[in-house]
Amino acid sequence: MVDYLLILFVLNAIYTVLMGIGVLYSRTVIRSALFLILTLIGVANVFLFANSEFLWVIQLSVYSGGIAVLLLFAGRLTSYTEDNFEFFNSNLVMPVIVAGVLLLVLLGTLVAQIPASTGNIFTTNNGNTLLEQFFHNIWQENFGLAFILPFLSALFLAALLGSVKLAMSDDSDDYEEKPKLYPEETTT
Amino acid sequence: MIPLEYFVALSMVLFSVGILGILTQRSAVRLLFSIELILNSANINFVAFNSYLRSTAASNAAVSDQYLGWAFAMIVVAIAAAEAAIALAIFISLYRNFGEISVLDIFSLAENTEVD
Numbered sequence: 678m679v680d681y682l683l684i685l686f687v688l689n690a691i692y693t694v695l696m697g698i699g700v701l702y703s704r705t706v707i708r709s710a711l712f713l714i715l716t717l718i719g720v721a722n723v724f725l726f727a728n729s730e731f732l733w734v735i736q737l738s739v740y741s742g743g744i745a746v747l748l749l750f751a752g753r754l755t756s757y758t759e760d761n762f763e764f765f766n767s768n769l770v771m772p773v774i775v776a777g778v779l780l781l782v783l784l785g786t787l788v789a790q791i792p793a794s795t796g797n798i799f800t801t802n803n804g805n806t807l808l809e810q811f812f813h814n815i816w817q818e819n820f821g822l823a824f825i826l827p828f829l830s831a832l833f834l835a836a837l838l839g840s841v842k843l844a845m846s847d848d849s850d851d852y853e854e855k856p857k858l859y860p861e862e863t864t865t
Numbered sequence: 866m867i868p869l870e871y872f873v874a875l876s877m878v879l880f881s882v883g884i885l886g887i888l889t890q891r892s893a894v895r896l897l898f899s900i901e902l903i904l905n906s907a908n909i910n911f912v913a914f915n916s917y918l919r920s921t922a923a924s925n926a927a928v929s930d931q932y933l934g935w936a937f938a939m940i941v942v943a944i945a946a947a948e949a950a951i952a953l954a955i956f957i958s959l960y961r962n963f964g965e966i967s968v969l970d971i972f973s974l975a976e977n978t979e980v981d
Contacts (some may be wrong), residue, residue, distance in 0.1 A: 683933030690875040695948035697879055700898050701886040703947050720905045721874065726867055736908075739942055746870050748901070752894045753954040762891040787873055788973050795946050827941040836947030840954035850944040 686726050693719030706752035713748065717741035866920070868913070872913030879906035893966040897952050904945050911938045 696719055699712035721736035877901055886899030915934020959966050 694878050697882040697902050706894050723909050724912050729912045744946050751956050752949045755956045755966050766975045776881045776885035783877040833943055833947050836950050840950040843954035844957045
């Protein structure tokens with residue numbers, strides 16, 4: 678019996694990782710942002726595989742919709758040239774080693790933790806774990822789940838107000854000394 | 866039902882890709898993209914563990930316990946949105962002052978600052 682759901686999940690995972698690599702090594706920032714949108718859609722599909730339809734909708738609408746548009750603006754407003762972009766620069770060896778060792782260690786711990794009998798790593802034993810105790814004490818009794826959305830709204834409002842204040846220019850003199858859009862034309 | 870290890874493995878790979886991006890990229894916007902990748906890998910873990918624990922927990926558990934992972938995932942999404950907004954403002958301010966946002970060439974947030 679072939680588990681088609683598992684095959685779909687693996688295909689979606691490969692798609693997500695490939696798009697994530699495309700975020701790093703695409704030619705321009707705009708293409709990188711588009712690859713990021715595809716990665717976020719792949720992650721949203723992972724949520725769907727985990728029986729979390731609500732977060733699937735949230736991820737598609739808020740993350741790959743709203744935040745991605747914000748990131749597209751960030752790329753579009755700030756990148757005027759990509760001349761110094763190299764696909765494989767000389768500094769790549771050490772980061773690849775670091776990230777590869779990190780990945781191997783993570784996957785090694787995952788494989789080492791799988792018991793041969795059950796195939797499940799997180800079989801809950803009876804009694805509260807430390808994490809459950811922590812959540813029960815700190816989260817549920819002192820804050821409560823119902824306070825998340827107002828808290829997040831206040832946080833996001835503060836962040837938006839702060840970003841508006843940051844991006845606002847102090848006086849109108851800034852417009853006289855705007856940076857040139859294409860400085861390489863003036864040098865030649 | 867997909868085993869939990871598949872979710873964790875995908876999260877690990879995505880996390881490592883994000884770390885690789887942070888180590889290699891020089892544009893601040895691409896660094897922000899890498900951070901988004903890392904946040905998404907954390908989100909996969911939250912959602913997968915929530916789904917797994919909900920399927921194995923007792924049915925008389927409190928509703929707030931059953932959906933705690935979703936709450937954390939929503940917190941991550943909101944944090945990412947706030948972070949993207951603030952980063953966009955900082956990038957625009959940097960670009961206005963310096964004309965570029967390569968992190969190797971910017972040492973200060975203030976204008977007209979000479980760095981030895």
